[in-house]
Amino acid sequence: xxxxxxxxxSVPRPWGRETEKTVYxxxxxxxxxxxxxxFDSVWAVEHHFLEEYSHCPAPELFLTACxxxxxxxxxGHGIVVCVPEFNHPIKIAERTAVLDILSGGRLEVGTGRxxxxxxxxGFRANPDETKKTWDEFVHCxxxxxxxxxxxxQGRSWSMPTRTIVPKPYQKPHPPMWVAVTSPxxxxxxxxxxxxxxxxxxxxxxxxEEKVKRYRKIIRNCDPVGEFVNESVSxxxxxxxxxxxxxxxxxxxxxxxxxxxxxAQLLAAREAYPTKxxxxxxxxxxxxxxxxxxxxxxxxxxxxxxxxxxxxTRELKKWEAVGVDRVNFLLNSLETVPQESVLASLRxxxxxxMPHFQGSSDAAAAAAGGH
Amino acid sequence: xxxxxxxxxxxxxxxxxxxxxxxxxxxxxxxxANILELHIEIDDDPADALIPKTxxxxxxxxxxxxxxxxxxxxxxxxxxxxxxxxxxxxxxPRGFVLASICNNEEAGKAFAGRWGYPIRRGDVKLELxxxxxxGRASLDDRPVLExxxxxxxxxxGGDIQYIASMHLAxxxxxxxxVVVQVDPEFTFSKGERGKPRVALxxxxxFHCASSLRLANPISAxxxxxxxxxxxxxxxxxxxxxxxxxxxxxAA
Numbered sequence: 001x002x003x004x005x006x007x008x009x010s011v012p013r014p015w016g017r018e019t020e021k022t023v024y025x026x027x028x029x030x031x032x033x034x035x036x037x038x039f040d041s042v043w044a045v046e047h048h049f050l051e052e053y054s055h056c057p058a059p060e061l062f063l064t065a066c067x068x069x070x071x072x073x074x075x076g077h078g079i080v081v082c083v084p085e086f087n088h089p090i091k092i093a094e095r096t097a098v099l100d101i102l103s104g105g106r107l108e109v110g111t112g113r114x115x116x117x118x119x120x121x122g123f124r125a126n127p128d129e130t131k132k133t134w135d136e137f138v139h140c141x142x143x144x145x146x147x148x149x150x151x152x153q154g155r156s157w158s159m160p161t162r163t164i165v166p167k168p169y170q171k172p173h174p175p176m177w178v179a180v181t182s183p184x185x186x187x188x189x190x191x192x193x194x195x196x197x198x199x200x201x202x203x204x205x206x207x208e209e210k211v212k213r214y215r216k217i218i219r220n221c222d223p224v225g226e227f228v229n230e231s232v233s234x235x236x237x238x239x240x241x242x243x244x245x246x247x248x249x250x251x252x253x254x255x256x257x258x259x260x261x262x263a264q265l266l267a268a269r270e271a272y273p274t275k276x277x278x279x280x281x282x283x284x285x286x287x288x289x290x291x292x293x294x295x296x297x298x299x300x301x302x303x304x305x306x307x308x309x310x311x312t313r314e315l316k317k318w319e320a321v322g323v324d325r326v327n328f329l330l331n332s333l334e335t336v337p338q339e340s341v342l343a344s345l346r347x348x349x350x351x352x353m354p355h356f357q358g359s360s361d362a363a364a365a366a367a368g369g370h
Numbered sequence: 371x372x373x374x375x376x377x378x379x380x381x382x383x384x385x386x387x388x389x390x391x392x393x394x395x396x397x398x399x400x401x402x403a404n405i406l407e408l409h410i411e412i413d414d415d416p417a418d419a420l421i422p423k424t425x426x427x428x429x430x431x432x433x434x435x436x437x438x439x440x441x442x443x444x445x446x447x448x449x450x451x452x453x454x455x456x457x458x459x460x461x462x463p464r465g466f467v468l469a470s471i472c473n474n475e476e477a478g479k480a481f482a483g484r485w486g487y488p489i490r491r492g493d494v495k496l497e498l499x500x501x502x503x504x505g506r507a508s509l510d511d512r513p514v515l516e517x518x519x520x521x522x523x524x525x526x527g528g529d530i531q532y533i534a535s536m537h538l539a540x541x542x543x544x545x546x547x548v549v550v551q552v553d554p555e556f557t558f559s560k561g562e563r564g565k566p567r568v569a570l571x572x573x574x575x576f577h578c579a580s581s582l583r584l585a586n587p588i589s590a591x592x593x594x595x596x597x598x599x600x601x602x603x604x605x606x607x608x609x610x611x612x613x614x615x616x617x618x619x620a621a
Binding site: 049050051117118121122259260263264265266269270271272273274275278 | 411462525526
């Protein structure tokens, strides 16, 4: 199992310029430390207008800064919005290629379609169309990355023959993922040979079923790219502390704040009745599961908060249901002081990572001290 | 926690509140309701003054127009028109009812006394045409609302999500103002979606003259559903955040 960081970049009011800069600076410091500790990847969302909850509308810029500060960590779009009102597909192909070059071939490309009316309405995008445009985009992107000359006549967009440059550093192209929030999207990922980038917590049983379904279908997939990226990742919170009660307490506060913020946003389904959004998406799921029933400590099931032993135990359960990678949210609204976030990362790398295959580098790195 | 809360002056708004006969309301199911609902974004800042402190504004702020026709009830057929401002009570989506207009005296009294609807007597009509569904309301023969769903398009009732309501009401027993949460359950037998259009809105009739400014239209839906009005489960202090001011009154 591999471990990564996942950034929404939530910023508390009042939004002075120093507040925004401090939050971004803190994130970058966390990423640099995580790279040295052996974390595998850093992912950043693309969100717009989600006041306080996420101030990350330009993930390619943040990820470029991450790439410049790290040596090994992969940098991932979690996700780039594949809706033409948000991003033109040519620009996505170009931007991702440049980021792949600048990062020395460390890019992962997560794709998705937005789940809030706050964003879709802001761009005047039609919620009925987003799944269709996403499908078109993900079929086009690998060809735009690999074919010397490319033309396209499609449903939502078209272009005459041109040479899209540059091409990505990774050959044939970066791994592709799909954000999985709505039920059944893991099937979309599997059928297209793409990684399943889970953005909801869900329970173990629910996740196990999803993983089984995904792995079964991907065996016979028709990949959109030139290779199959069979991978399952999920998102989680992380707050690791020597004292279990303190870890749970701070961690629960952290999860509560982010979930509370998420609930203030307007889910696409709430505002606009459509079969295109069968669930409320990321936000309510975050809220439900992270606030769900736990054991006597009050720690919700499956959430990586508490002392190293508890976190190891919970992550082993995720591993057992077939998850390859867990990406962690570290903070929200700067609820947790930066020094505590950094200490949590160090402790996790030293005490938890060594228990997981694929994280052996981490133990060595952490043992070196940081 | 988000610092944006509603800023409604509950004491001043209290003059529009109905008197509720306690919180021991029994559940009531009304069959075959015809429900027109429009969602329209509204200007954020002034709209904060249209929801009580127990609620957070939705992001973005939006209004909900309802015209509902009930073909059968213990009080006979009746219809209700109302205007709500959407927000959040804690983490739950809720719509604060600015005003309701009902065309049946007895039904209006029951809705006010049992669930705290801020009801006024008026004329309410829901008209189903092939190209549109039109809801109209008037007070003292003066039209105050005309809203439409245009270009009717069939969808599944399962795709429709209606949010619960919050009513500012005065408790008959102690005279205190409370916000009553009413979260009906809907069993859909038909669903449609279309474009929303508000042809007429007399904001004075809904007590929101300068504070409600319609902006970006979102959607309109029409549904046929059985509506179960529930027991009252929660009440809130209008002047406290929901996390501090919510009281559970029934399981």
